[in-house]
Amino acid sequence: GQSLEQPSEVTAVEGAIVQINCTYQTSGFYGLSWYQQHDGGAPTFLSYNALDGLEETGRFSSFLSRSDSYGYLLLQELQMKDSASYFCAVRPGFQKLVFGTGTRLLVSP
Amino acid sequence: DTAVSQTPKYLVTQMGNDKSIKCEQNLGHDTMYWYKQDSKKFLKIMFSYNNKELIINETVPNRFSPKSPDKAHLNLHINSLELGDSAVYFCASSQGRFNTEAFFGQGTRLTVV
Numbered sequence: 001g002q003s004l005e006q007p008s009e010v011t012a013v014e015g016a017i018v019q020i021n022c023t024y025q026t027s028g029f030y031g032l033s034w035y036q037q038h039d040g041g042a043p044t045f046l047s048y049n050a051l052d053g054l055e056e057t058g059r060f061s062s063f064l065s066r067s068d069s070y071g072y073l074l075l076q077e078l079q080m081k082d083s084a085s086y087f088c089a090v091r092p093g094f095q096k097l098v099f100g101t102g103t104r105l106l107v108s109p
Numbered sequence: 110d111t112a113v114s115q116t117p118k119y120l121v122t123q124m125g126n127d128k129s130i131k132c133e134q135n136l137g138h139d140t141m142y143w144y145k146q147d148s149k150k151f152l153k154i155m156f157s158y159n160n161k162e163l164i165i166n167e168t169v170p171n172r173f174s175p176k177s178p179d180k181a182h183l184n185l186h187i188n189s190l191e192l193g194d195s196a197v198y199f200c201a202s203s204q205g206r207f208n209t210e211a212f213f214g215q216g217t218r219l220t221v222v
Contacts, residue, residue, distance in 0.1 A: 031209060042199060042213040043152065085150055095140045095164040097203070097211055099152040
């Protein structure tokens with residue numbers, strides 16, 4: 001099976017930098033993804049790492065270490081609109097995407 | 110034009126009833142999924158279909174029966190609804206074996222009373 005652990009909640013102020021960690025256990029691995037979900041909305045894709053290292057997409061970056069079964073999402077220059085839940089997800093095989101427990105990010109002024 | 114659309118958006122029904130949720134994607138993707146999100150926001154995969162064929166059934170009670178008439182549609186029928194079925198159900202789609210991005214519908218909030 002698969003299990004992914006994330007902190008349940010993170011708080012930060014506007015303009016700050018925040019890191020959301022994800023540790024996973026999986027029997028197969030084809031990459032780690034990150035999704036954002038605002039209250040009442042649908043999950044939307046943010047980033048994907050198949051190989052070790054850092055991927056940068058604007059204010060968001062995602063890191064993966066396959067040897068440590070660990071990844072993180074880094075959000076820079078936080079804005080109020082970044083307040084949302086963030087999920088890591090692993091692809092243990094074809095046609096399967098398993099989500100982590102989710103981290104609620106609260107950004108205050 | 111909505112990429113992945115689900116109907117209805119809200120569904121309130123009594124225990125014991127049977128209900129269906131419809132999902133359509135216009136992205137040309139070959140894989141579609143159903144996810145259940147509970148009150149703690151945990152997103153649990155229920156089913157995965159590839160080109161109309163069932164690939165994954167994550168030990169979902171057989172009261173839940175997905176049907177894929179073609180690769181653009183994946184419907185979910187639920188028999189004998191129970192209180193514990195109350196949740197938000199999301200349909201999603203993706204493309205390719207090593208697909209990196211899944212697109213989600215807006216969700217169906219099911220409330221069983």
